[in-house]
Amino acid sequence: MGRNATRTGLPGNRLVVGISGASGAIYGIRLLEALGELGVESHLVISKAAQLTIRCETSLEIKAVAAKADFSYAVGDMAAPIASGSFRTKGMIVAPCSVRTMSEIAAGVTTTLLTRAADVVLKERRTLVLMVRETPLHLGHLRTMTALTEMGAVILPPVPAFYALPNTLEDLVDHTVARALDSFGYDWPKAKRWGEGPPEAASGDRRSGSPRKSRSKKA
Numbered sequence: 001m002g003r004n005a006t007r008t009g010l011p012g013n014r015l016v017v018g019i020s021g022a023s024g025a026i027y028g029i030r031l032l033e034a035l036g037e038l039g040v041e042s043h044l045v046i047s048k049a050a051q052l053t054i055r056c057e058t059s060l061e062i063k064a065v066a067a068k069a070d071f072s073y074a075v076g077d078m079a080a081p082i083a084s085g086s087f088r089t090k091g092m093i094v095a096p097c098s099v100r101t102m103s104e105i106a107a108g109v110t111t112t113l114l115t116r117a118a119d120v121v122l123k124e125r126r127t128l129v130l131m132v133r134e135t136p137l138h139l140g141h142l143r144t145m146t147a148l149t150e151m152g153a154v155i156l157p158p159v160p161a162f163y164a165l166p167n168t169l170e171d172l173v174d175h176t177v178a179r180a181l182d183s184f185g186y187d188w189p190k191a192k193r194w195g196e197g198p199p200e201a202a203s204g205d206r207r208s209g210s211p212r213k214s215r216s217k218k219a
């Protein structure tokens with residue numbers, strides 16, 4: 001199932017995408033669209049709770065989301081290629097990542113294909129980006145994020161960047177998706193990059209508040 005049934009066989013051009021049941025299913029959906037535009041082969045797994053959030057937060061059927069990926073797998077399919085380290089990929093993004101999924105990955109508990117695929121990415125020392133979405137955070141959440149960072153994962157919460165001067169919700173989502181793709185070296189042109197846009201954007205002319213006098217580094 002998916003937008004393109006041809007395997008490229010190029011591990012550097014292959015990414016696993018997990019959509020778990022945190023709010024912000026749109027991040028995973030836009031990520032799949034971005035990978036399609038970049039020509040990166042996507043391998044998708046959607047958690048059961050994410051099927052609920054997709055229904056709550058978007059007008060898309062689960063099948064329509066799955067069709068945006070090159071390959072999609074049932075969350076219980078432990079025989080899927082992405083369950084094995086021998087299936088080479090560039091890594092994995094979980095977008096959005098729920099606290100439950102984050103905690104399961106941190107503990108090495110792999111009861112679903114989503115968490116198994118993430119565990120594989122960690123054990124193979126590939127890049128794992130977790131777009132963890134919850135607020136506020138308690139100490140246990142923060143400790144789990146620390147543990148995952150120590151294991152090599154990238155904790156990348158979907159926090160909007162207002163310096164990009166977003167006009168729409170799509171602008172906000174796309175900027176975060178582009179920053180997540182940066183972790184893999186994929187340059188999705190939807191990102192408005194600090195210092196790389198039109199000069200007036202960097203000098204503050206479009207803002208209603210005080211213009212900045214000098215540029216500073218932004219994340």
Ligand SMILES: Cc1cc2nc3c(=O)[nH]c(=O)nc-3n(C[C@H](O)[C@H](O)[C@H](O)COP(=O)(O)O)c2cc1C
Nearest residue numbers: 020021022023047049050056098099100101133134
């Ligand atoms: C509409 C909706 C929004 C939710 N938002 C969040 C959230 O932002 N973060 C979170 O950790 N869990 C959130 N949850 C709860 C998770 O879906 C729940 O913990 C679930 O067990 C996660 O399972 P999964 O990690 O297998 O997807 C939300 C649930 C619903 C129904």
